[in-house]
Amino acid sequence: MQTQKERYLWLLSRKLSGGITEEEKQELEALAKADPQLRKEAEAMQVFWGRSSGENEEDTRSAFEHLKARMHATDPQMWPEEAPGTAGRGWRVYLLRAAAAVFFLAAAGYIIKASGLLPGNDGGLRADYNVRGTRSHIKLADGTTVWLNSDSELKYPMRFKGATREVYLRGEAFFDVARDASKPFIVHTETMHVNVLGTSFNIKAYPEDSASEATLITGEVMVELKSNPEKKIRLRPAEKLVVPNKTDSLPEASAGAAPVIMKPTYFLKADSAIIETAWVDNRLIFQDESFGRLASRMERWYNVTIRFENASIQHLRFTGIFGKEQLEQALRALQLTEHFNYRITDDTVTIY
Known part of the structure; x- marks a missing residue:
């Protein structure tokens, strides 16, 4: 039975190969939200995959041959040697299998060390x-x-x-x-x-x-x-x-x-919360803040892009605290104090 991590990496390999279904895509996103660390680890392989398609294929293939040899030495049954005559795109298929492996990090770490194609190897x-x-x-x-x-x-x-x-x-x-x-x-x-x-x-x-x-x-x-x-x-x-x-x-x-x-900004005189450091306690605090500036903070907080159809709306000002509120809950709370409308399409919020 697959672990959550194995399932996530298998779905990621489906995404990288272009064969993922819409249902599998939704499952992948749900797993990433449930465990952000999985998403962070998988980003390394996605960066490698994206870069490898635009660089010298022979150099990338050579780096990956080293990876295959290590994988085969680790577990010959799971990573058998390729049969003669399986040239061409076989190494890419092999990479997709590696992305789905439980020892994904070891593979990514090896690529970092051997080829320098991935981030995280900046002068030690x-x-x-x-x-x-x-x-x-x-x-x-x-x-x-x-x-x-x-x-x-x-x-x-x-x-x-x-x-x-x-x-x-x-x-x-x-x-x-x-x-x-x-x-x-x-x-x-x-x-x-x-x-x-x-x-x-x-x-x-x-x-x-x-x-x-x-x-x-x-x-x-x-x-x-x-x-x-x-x-x-x-x-x-x-x-x-x-x-x-x-x-x-x-x-x-x-x-x-x-x-x-x-001076740092305290939320209220009776509250010891400092706005500049409240995020450490998973609170987004804002006091008499313009909608334009608050929107940029909400983009990072909720992983969305916020666009304004009417520039004047950016000058609306808000005071409040977001903690466990989901994106739509937060937007509805802001609507209680100022008039505006919004629509959400995928990861983009349009304010009008």
């Missing part, structure tokens, strides 16, 4: 990426704990070497850094370097957003801006640094494109 760094709608928890080798938000990627070494502990972030993450005075912890983003010894803080650094943010909860951090390395900005607890990603002005800052230090 491991890359963890969360697709939209998923969040994860990572424990680094030094004891540092990281909560990684949706549509975010963290690159980090399996073991820290040298005089510093350095990681690379695209997206949003909350860090609870293990204290080690001899080895500063540095988070690199596209706009800034955040240097700490032992503290907890949140960094939001989506390149497509108008600004990046560093919100300090405990301890102390020093921020160096890539645009102005000479200037060091020190943050203390309950302070937030807002740094423009582009040259356009920030709605939060009257000083145009200059970095701004401000």
Whole structure:
């Protein structure tokens, strides 16, 4: 009897080969929603499959021959050698069978190591990426704990070497850094370097957003801006640094494109919830936020694309909290305070 993981990978192989039925496709999506980790693991094989079709087939075939040899050595009965004369597209069929195997990760890991065709092999760094709608928890080798938000990627070494502990972030993450005075912890983003010894803080650094943010909860951090390395900005607890990603002005800052230090946003005076870090507790909190800005957060939260037919609707403002609400429940809740309509087609929401 197939395990859930084996079933998922078998369905994925059907999808990659183009032979999946609509019923099987729905089952695949349901399994992915039930266990996001399966989807994360399977993305590696999908990337490999997509890239292999556009690259030199001989090079890809050669890399896969190494994989076949390893699979055969592991279990000759499940992975028999091909009979003579089965050339042509046989290696691709073999790949589909490998995708459906219980030791999928070993196969994907071997391709990463042997051919470098898959992500995650960047100068000895491991890359963890969360697709939209998923969040994860990572424990680094030094004891540092990281909560990684949706549509975010963290690159980090399996073991820290040298005089510093350095990681690379695209997206949003909350860090609870293990204290080690001899080895500063540095988070690199596209706009800034955040240097700490032992503290907890949140960094939001989506390149497509108008600004990046560093919100300090405990301890102390020093921020160096890539645009102005000479200037060091020190943050203390309950302070937030807002740094423009582009040259356009920030709605939060009257000083145009200059970095701004401000206070984190508490949801209500009687509520201790901090909006900037509420996502760690699986809560999407917004306060007097424009629909346009809220929509971009909802896109990552629910793994959808939101489009506005009427640009003026983007200026509607909302305050509230989403926790376990499904997408339609959230949209109906917003309709209780402002008038708008919506329609959902597949993974696209149209607001009008």
